Amino acid sequence: MMQLSLNNPRHLSDYDLRLLKVFQAVVEHGGFSAAEPHLGITKSTISIHISNLEQRMGFKLCQRGRSGFTLTHEGQSVYHAALGLFESVQDFSMLVNSLGSELSGELVIWCSEQLDQEKQLKFVEVVKQIHRKHPALHIELDTMSIDQIEKGLLQGKVHVGIFPAYHKIDGLDYLPIHKEQVFLCCDKKHPFFNQTDHQISDEDFANAETIHPGIDITGEGKAQLERFNLKAKSYQFFMRKILIKSGEYLGFMPQGHIQKELNDGTIRLIKPNSINYHFTLSLVVNKSPRESKKQTIAMETILASFKDDEQ
Known part of the structure; x- marks a missing residue:
């Protein structure tokens, strides 16, 4: 059993991480039944996983029953700690990928506008150039609202945003393109x-x-x-x-x-x-990116494609 103790700390196993992922999904979906489609397992299996996690933790994480699903104080603490843990693991993976000779993983570019034909052709060239130079990258090019793009950039989930920058946020750089x-x-x-x-x-x-x-x-x-x-x-x-x-x-x-x-x-x-x-359409990036190489590649390629546009 993995019971946590300040005097006798235990290392998290792969099994513990899997159980924490199940717990995270249950919390974010608001209960066992609601988490079934996301996890692809039955409610009874989810219940077993949560019971096993509680046993390994040494305390109760949530109340469940006819009255609904609620977290205990300990459950809230574990949930927030798990979010930090998974974010740290993601940061580590991003860092390792950025240090390799060949870039891999996701390169995320979000635009706030559906592009007109002229800009579509420019981004066709952007995608072609990036894919040919870095074929292992998984390119995500999509449209989102400005606030979603800003949030994604600040959280390090988006490498480059394209939107009209009529107001500016601390932590982001804006380049008119x-x-x-x-x-x-x-x-x-x-x-x-x-x-x-x-x-x-x-x-x-x-x-x-x-x-x-x-x-x-x-x-x-x-x-x-x-x-x-x-x-x-x-x-x-x-x-x-x-x-x-x-x-x-x-x-x-x-x-x-x-x-x-x-x-x-x-x-x-x-x-x-x-x-x-x-x-004015701007290229927007995080001033302190998690994956600077990916950000630089996307920035340089987009700026080169738009270099002849009126600034």
């Missing part, structure tokens, strides 16, 4: 579509239902938004375009995301020379 203008536009079903720019007055704009971008933006952009009747909200450009295409709202879009509609005449820009603001 792409700058473009965002224009006011409407769909052909909107009343403004068949009017000339000169026919649309400031009063018309003040009454026109318009989409808020859903995040804090530059002072330049805020000044533009103050002119409109903000009645909808959408951060992701591809979702914002759906609102615009309903014909019920005006909205601000980068030209690259609506070029097809501009070409076929189903969306038009409104006063593009005066109603616009700049959108």
Whole structure:
């Protein structure tokens, strides 16, 4: 038995670690039954594992029964200690992988935007270059919300984030990689579509239902938004375009995301020379990364791909 004692400490075995993993899953899913699908074992087997862990620990970890699942004080302490233990093991694995001659494991790049065709082609080149130079890396390229990306970067779970950095967080570095203008536009079903720019007055704009971008933006952009009747909200450009295409709202879009509609005449820009603001996409990284080699590889490759973009 592994009973813990300050006078007679015991080393954790592989079996103890497996039991702690089961315990972690039970806590995070809120009970034995809820943890069954995640663990792939039955409730009765989970109960046996937890009982074995309690026996090896020498104290009760949780109360379970008709009243529900609750942790004891000792169970809470063990759960938080287990989280720290597993995080340390992950840190160790990352360090060992980074010291090897060939990089392996995950390389995680998260973007807050669905990329337009031009940026998609740039990231195609990024993925190709990284994979050819480091074939053992498992590349994860996905879209997430800005707060999820920031959290992932700070926790060391994400190597590089790509998002508009209108505010900055301590511990992260921000490198602008792409700058473009965002224009006011409407769909052909909107009343403004068949009017000339000169026919649309400031009063018309003040009454026109318009989409808020859903995040804090530059002072330049805020000044533009103050002119409109903000009645909808959408951060992701591809979702914002759906609102615009309903014909019920005006909205601000980068030209690259609506070029097809501009070409076929189903969306038009409104006063593009005066109603616009700049959108800047940044490459964001942790100032003190867990895996500096992976971060550097991703940074250098992305920066090289975007080097010709306006800064």
